Amino acid sequence: MLGGLVGWLLSPIWFRPKRVRAADHDPTKLRAQPGDQLVFKSGDRKDEVIAAADVVAGEKPLVGYPYDPVNDVLRKGSRLNQILVLRLPPDELTEEVRARSVDGVIAYSAICTHENCPVTGWHPDHEQFICPCHETHYDPKNGARVVSGPAKRALPALPLTVKEGILIAAGGLTGKVGKRKSS
């Protein structure tokens, strides 16, 4: 690998081949893509497709992985692909969030933008995601923006649509997943 780096650095600038990483070739590692469905991450229905009806108002968020039904690819190759799905009253969502939702069902990246922990906590009274690592609270009704805690960036959203009752990604994630490197 070091030899490759040296070769890359020493070659004239106009002749450098694009540096390609392994992840680019592995579809299980790709983040959620437009057209992907979502499957349950764990529990009795692990790996089963999540229908809109599975997302029940008043219950804590479901956690899923993206799934490409055309090529039968389950995007479990990176832990960072986890998605939170929940249902909230549509009239309590901001317009921006409502535009990405289906009858109040919304989805966000599950990966905290502070230190990449999975945001598995849920406050039922405040209806906020809580990251268990350092207690960042995010507001799903307002684009999963940070309410309190050390994270500086909202959770990227996954726009949703529905087809024959199954949730489908209507677009890619609205931002980069997880912690931003400083350099």
Add this chain to the structure above:
Amino acid sequence: MATNRSMRLLGGALVASALMLPAVAAADYSTVTDERLRNPEPENWLMYRGNYEGWGFSPLDQINTDNVKDLKPVWAYSTDVNEGHQSPPMVNDGMMFITTPENQTIALDAETGELIWRHQSEISEELFQLHPTNRGAGLYGDRVYLTTTDCFVVALDARTGEEVWKTAINDWELGYYMTMAPLIAEGVVMVGTSGGEYGIRGHITGLDAETGEIKWVTHTIPGPGEPGHETWETDAWKTGGASVWLTGNYDAETGISYWGTGNAAPWTGDLHPGDNLYTTSTVALRVTDGQIVGHHQYHWNDSWDWDEVSTPLLVPFERDGRQINGLVHAGRNGYLWLLDRGAGSNIGFVDAHKYVRQDVFTSIDPETGRPTYDVSKKPVVGKEIHFCPSLWGGKDWPPEAYNPNTGMFYIPANDNLCGSLIGEDVPLVPGELWLGVPIPDIKMYFVEGEKHIGEVQAWNLNTGEEVWSTKFESFNWGPLLTTGGNLVFAGGTRDRLFRAFHGDTGEVLWEFKTNSGITAVPSSYAINGKQYIAVQAGWGVDAVRMENSLSAERGWDGDMRPTPIGGVLWVFALD
């Protein structure tokens, strides 16, 4: 026009910086020998707590109670990292080593602050760091030894920062990670692992300092057939915790190291019935073969997440006219424990004193030190149980300090914080958090009517009495340094202050407002006869978590501006 030759020169320069060759060549490096570690020079800080006994004491006295008011910053260095900085500046004959979050190590000229080299371990982005920090390097021979958050021990050449070897201790994908400074003695590099929140089975590993080969692995939860295994009534021992995430102390006369162990997993004790050895204990390990030769469990069937991982200090004290080779530990459980390490095995109980509000123990057995519990204060599945101190304890990881000149024992404490938990029985998913308590059911709160949380306490171990306590409205995450000048140095509070206290009275004699809150271990060293005090500022990790838990209740963030973050190494001296 750029020629091929000038492009190759440019490429060569880029490669050199990528390999992090020294910007300033290190002069002759002073090899760190066993003799030096047993008897460290006052002008150096060669290990995590300054000496093998864990005292956190510098014999230097140029800076003292008369002149500390004139202490001033002489240089500072930005670490390039925003997160909780915890490690002490190590100094060996003019060369300083600090570690920072993001698995970075920096070597600097301790007098001028000039950079010598930097090293950074690359960590998979798949790893999430529950405790994104590092508590220090270990120095031995001509090497610098580190642990990483993906559970490797790395040996670097101290002169250049180049990697010499790297050994995996366990699998980060199962939740094992490391943040501690290694203990190094008699050619053995010793480390434990974190992961008590992931249902690991804890262990301490000894490696050959020269080659990195693993010499022994000692589990802190005994397996079938091993003594202590009978204290686990079910299979919970396999995922029972007993992590070890702070540097052990060492008795060079007996060849025995002493370590603290963490919480039992998951949190509520009804999910792992039995005393659960050796969770929440001190264990004594022979350095040559890792054999456990003694232990003391501070509280049995842990149900409060009260890690007793903070390492006991090897301190002499008197009791009934007898001089005792003591082990002294300010417990997370809110008691100050005085133990007898005797001739090196079979740790005996001497005494215990409450040092913060504690409502769980109803008695302490005078022979064994075993507490009895108020059952209504012991968390279980399905019920909300309240207890004091909170799960953060009377003291978390920040170390105590001992001054041999005065005999004073100092504790960085937090009082008037209680908590509650509601347990749940959920299966472990390897590599994922496994607390056995839903996040919103982990509560902490300040006791109504009280006025302070943080304290620096001073104790006389011979009389078993608190001599003084300086109190703060803020909580206190400040590790302690005590010196020959009869001072105690510490940060730890939300106001970004680094303070010097009079060792006899606790009066604040000097303070300086740094860029961020300080949770790092301060150290002291001297070069050419001039004494320096050094500490990293940079708020984060658990101090931030505690701040978030309390700020609304305490009215700290009326304008939503918590303590600012950002790593800066500060060095102070007299004019």
